[in-house]
Amino acid sequence: MSLVLEDTAQDLLFREAHTANTFSDEPVTEEQIQAIYDLVKFGPTAFNQSPLRVVLVRSAEARARLVPHLFEGNQAKTAAAPLVAILAADNEFHEELPRLFPAFPQAKDAFFSERAAREQAATLNASLQAGYFIIGVRAAGLAAGPMTGFDPAGVQKEFLDGDHTPLAIVNIGKPGDDAFYPRSPRLAFDEAVTTV
């Protein structure tokens, strides 16, 4: 075995995990979400900038405001999921940098004084964190249903502000009946990895 991580954990996080398209009625608790966050917050980002912001859509009122902004094929499952999380990048993350990266508090001004540089960094690093978040949902024994099929301008206007860019929406819960599509093929190692 070339990996140290136990087989059961490999299965839980990657091999046996699938994007869920239906969910059971079992609620996702605040404790579960806090435990997920308190685990995945340690995932690395550049200068520890940690630009991911999460909006948990819990109320029926908020869910009704969200669903119309999703592509039609994503609406029914999102309406029925126990919990929905909007994952967004905070393009003004640099305001927190002196606290988050005390080793080099000048990074805020040295690298991120321009909005365009901040947006690019925030999108990249919040997307990394979105990957960690999906792994964290699975670490809680829950299924994730990440989606990019939505109107970003509509979601931003309804739930965020001009400084926050929505990246993905994730349905979260225990899988329901017929939750999974068949596993799609993956690229072979040699198709994705080259050596120089």
Added chain:
Amino acid sequence: MSLVLEDTAQDLLFREAHTANTFSDEPVTEEQIQAIYDLVKFGPTAFNQSPLRVVLVRSAEARARLVPHLFEGNQAKTAAAPLVAILAADNEFHEELPRLFPAFPQAKDAFFSERAAREQAATLNASLQAGYFIIGVRAAGLAAGPMTGFDPAGVQKEFLDGDHTPLAIVNIGKPGDDAFYPRSPRLAFDEAVTTV
């Protein structure tokens, strides 16, 4: 406990894992990298588009070509790391979509006929996969040193082509002496997560 993943696995992947800044001389084997890829390839992407491409910089000649494109503070550690991986997004991933997403082979033309749409999707989804990859490196008992401090145009010209965008460079190996900076603070749950 609100998580299902064993404590030892939580520690390995997140809590006890740190970005390494020095490495031991122990090599990273091809078997380890293949095992990492064969695990993290299962992480979800939109339409299973799987746009991450990895260039493993193994030869001394290639290492010498890479190092000058890194910011000065990243050069010495990258020169000394047992293995360096360039993580890039394939902006022409759609060519593989009919094979990768057989459930809806029309996605290639329906959603990704325009280069701008492909680039945006490739950056987001390859960044998600970069997050999975970093977790995979840790699953192999190795330390990752991800960096965005490099000249993307230089790295692209030297190692990729116009269809591939470099996103991050990751030093990989067993940690060496004084490998870790002190853990930087993370945002509290309520600073990063809101509920509506």
